[in-house]
Amino acid sequence: xxFNEYWNxxxxxxxxxxxxxxxxxxxxxxxAINLLESKVxxxxxxDSKPDLLLIIIPKEIEDFYKxxxxxxxxxxxxxxxxxxxKCKILSMRHEGQNDLFGLxxxxxxxxxxxxxxxxxxxxxxxxxKYNLPTQIILSSILNNIGTTKxxxxxxxxxxxxxxxxxxxxxxxxxLKIEEGTxxxxxxxxxxxxxxxxxxxTSLAQVFTDKGDFLILRGAKFNWSSDQGKTPHLDYxxxxxxxxxxxxxxxxxxxxxxxxxxxxxxxxxxxDELKGFLEPLKDIEQYDLVALYSTGVRFLRSGNYxxxxxxxxxxxxxAHFIFTQGYVPYLETFPRNYxxxxxxxxxxxxxxxxxxxxxxxxxxxxxxxNNSDFSNKLPITLSFAHKVGEILSYIPEKExxxxxxxFYM
Numbered sequence: 001x002x003f004n005e006y007w008n009x010x011x012x013x014x015x016x017x018x019x020x021x022x023x024x025x026x027x028x029x030x031x032a033i034n035l036l037e038s039k040v041x042x043x044x045x046x047d048s049k050p051d052l053l054l055i056i057i058p059k060e061i062e063d064f065y066k067x068x069x070x071x072x073x074x075x076x077x078x079x080x081x082x083x084x085x086k087c088k089i090l091s092m093r094h095e096g097q098n099d100l101f102g103l104x105x106x107x108x109x110x111x112x113x114x115x116x117x118x119x120x121x122x123x124x125x126x127x128x129k130y131n132l133p134t135q136i137i138l139s140s141i142l143n144n145i146g147t148t149k150x151x152x153x154x155x156x157x158x159x160x161x162x163x164x165x166x167x168x169x170x171x172x173x174x175l176k177i178e179e180g181t182x183x184x185x186x187x188x189x190x191x192x193x194x195x196x197x198x199x200x201t202s203l204a205q206v207f208t209d210k211g212d213f214l215i216l217r218g219a220k221f222n223w224s225s226d227q228g229k230t231p232h233l234d235y236x237x238x239x240x241x242x243x244x245x246x247x248x249x250x251x252x253x254x255x256x257x258x259x260x261x262x263x264x265x266x267x268x269x270x271d272e273l274k275g276f277l278e279p280l281k282d283i284e285q286y287d288l289v290a291l292y293s294t295g296v297r298f299l300r301s302g303n304y305x306x307x308x309x310x311x312x313x314x315x316x317x318a319h320f321i322f323t324q325g326y327v328p329y330l331e332t333f334p335r336n337y338x339x340x341x342x343x344x345x346x347x348x349x350x351x352x353x354x355x356x357x358x359x360x361x362x363x364x365x366x367x368x369n370n371s372d373f374s375n376k377l378p379i380t381l382s383f384a385h386k387v388g389e390i391l392s393y394i395p396e397k398e399x400x401x402x403x404x405x406f407y408m
Contacts, residue, residue: 004048004050006043006046006048007043007046007050007053009039009042009043011035011036011039011058011061015035016058016060016061018031018035019031019032019035019060019061019064020060020061020064028064029119029122032061032064032119033119033122033123033126036055036123036127037123037126037127040053040055040127040130040132040134041127041130043132044130044131044132049132050132051133051167051168051169052132052133052134052135052164052167052168053132053133053134053135054134054135054137054164055134055135055136055137056137056138056139056142057136057137057138057139058139059139059140062138062139062140118389120136121389121390121392121393122393123136124136124390124393124406124407125390125391125392125393125394126393128394128400128401128406129398131401133167133168133403133405133406134167134406135160135163135164135167137160141156155371158371159369159370159371162368162369162371163368163369163408166368166405166408167405167408171211172368173366173368174210174211174366175209175362175363175365175366177208177209177359177362178209178258178259179209179258180209180255180257180258180259181208181209181257181258181259181260181261182206182207182208182209182245182249182257182259182260182261183206183207183208183260183261183263183359183363183378183379183380184204184205184206184207184242184245184260184261184262184263184380185204185205185206185207185262185263185264185378185379185380185381185384186202186203186204186233186241186262186263186264187202187203187205187264187265187381187384187385187388188200188201188202188203188223188231188388189201189203189384189385189387189388189389189391189392190388190392191220191391191392191396192392192393193395193396196222198222198223198224198225199220199221199222200220200221200222200223200231201217201218201219201220201221201391202217202218202219202221202233202237202241203215203216203217203218203384203387203388203391204216204218204241204242204244204245205379205380205381205383205384205387205404206245206248206249207363207366207379207380208249208252208253208257210253212252213379213403213404213405214248214252214402214403214404215387215391215400215401215402215403215404215407216241216244216245216248216402217391217394217400218233218237218240218241218244219233219236219237219240219241220396221233221234221237230265230266232266232269232271232272233271233272233275234271234272234275235271235272235274235275235278236275237275238271238272238273238274238275238276239275239276239278239279240275241275242260242262242275242276242278242279242280243279245260246260246279246282246283248402256282256283257283258283258284258285259283259284259285259286259287259350260280260283260285260286260287261286261287261289261349261351261356261359262276262286262287262288262289263289263290263291263378263380263381264288264289264290264291264381265290265291265292265377265381266290266292267290267345267346268288268290268346268348273288273348276288285349285350285351286349286350287347287348287349287350287351287356288346288347288348288349289344289346289347289349289356290344290345290346290347291321291342291343291344291345291360292342292343292345293340293341293342293343293376294343294345295340296320296340296341296343297338297339297340297341298310298312298320298322298341299338304326304332304333305325305326305333305338305339306322306325306326306339306341307322307325307326307327307328308322308323308324308325308326308327308339308361308374309321309322309325309361310322310325310341311354311357312341313353318343319343319344319347319353319357320341320342320343320344321341321342321344321357321360321361322339322341322342323341323342323360323361323364323374323375323376323377323378324339324364324374324375324376325339327373330373334372334373339376340376342360342376342377344356344357359378360378363378363379363380364376364377364378364379364382366378366379367379367382367383368408369383369408383404383407383408386407386408387404387407390407
């Protein structure tokens with residue numbers, strides 16, 4: 001590793017006092033973001049720039065944000081139980097699960113509420129234009145490694161050094177994928193600048209056979225709850241999103257992909273499907289896959305759940321894959337619940353269901369952001385929510401950085 005003293009920027013006591021002595025919540029929030037941005041800008045304007053910035057948030061800002069930032073919540077006040085239920089339902093919907101209390105999120109006071117401010121997301125979005133990947137660490141965590149129940153020393157070391165390695169330009173590990181294959185995860189998010197709860201923006205996460213992980217922002221569109229629980233694109237927007245993916249792949253690799261696999265957590269609607277297929281006419285092979293948990297569970301005799309990697313096909317009509325479960329290598333299931341399989345609820349394309357499931361299993365191990373053995377969702381979908389959270393702070397007139405390392 002190479003360090004340069006000119007890359008060091010200290011936050012002075014006067015600067016900290018300037019933030020913590022503010023009277024209003026939003027003023028202090030903006031001052032803290034602007035202060036850190038000024039430090040990043042100073043480094044970014046140097047002739048010799050680092051590959052990665054390590055940003056330690058001072059305890060004064062951290063303590064101030066605990067009081068200020070966490071109170072920058074929805075305009076409409078919810079009770080603790082309502083907030084907890086709202087978060088649970090949003091999490092379930094993100095994973096494609098249905099809920100019995102969906103009407104809660106469709107009521108007026110939820111529809112008209114605004115997304116709460118978040119320091120990390122706002123800061124990441126603010127400094128993306130300087131083209132410097134960052135690793136943010138709270139001083140409280142740095143000073144208490146191994147003393148809390150959140151992470152032991154080994155887990156912290158694995159997570160932090162894997163992240164630093166990737167953000168500095170390395171690929172921690174990769175899958176053996178057929179050359180020319182491009183995986184695409186399609187999802188949606190709501191922008192912070194929108195006052196309407198019905199305005200959504202499409203998002204494509206692209207993972208290639210070379211380990212490239214690209215983020216592409218699609219079009220903004222209107223989708224209300226009376227149209228359905230899950231947003232869907234129309235013909236033009238779906239066509240343009242996949243065309244954007246193909247153009248970015250060609251720009252990055254110099255050639256067209258040989259095969260494109262699209263993942264969604266909802267079924268393909270007719271116009272949406274037609275739009276996705278239009279630009280795929282120039283691609284040799286393709287697969288459009290919709291997958292999510294449908295509430296089905298399988299049990300086996302003994303003390304442990306179904307093995308990770310188990311594939312079940314019922315009369316060639318229903319197809320289930322366990323991305324989580326008992327791991328023989330670990331001799332346990334590293335969770336405290338009964339795992340649910342993902343179901344392939346919709347598939348149109350050239351590959352067999354078995355091949356589709358094998359790829360999903362591999363992609364569920366491509367999380368470079370933590371030490372978990374595997375994720376429930378493939379990498380194409382598992383980070384959609386987190387990426388959308390940061391994209392929601394980037395103005396439409398600003399182009400977001402395509403590399404995932406600017407979002408983690």
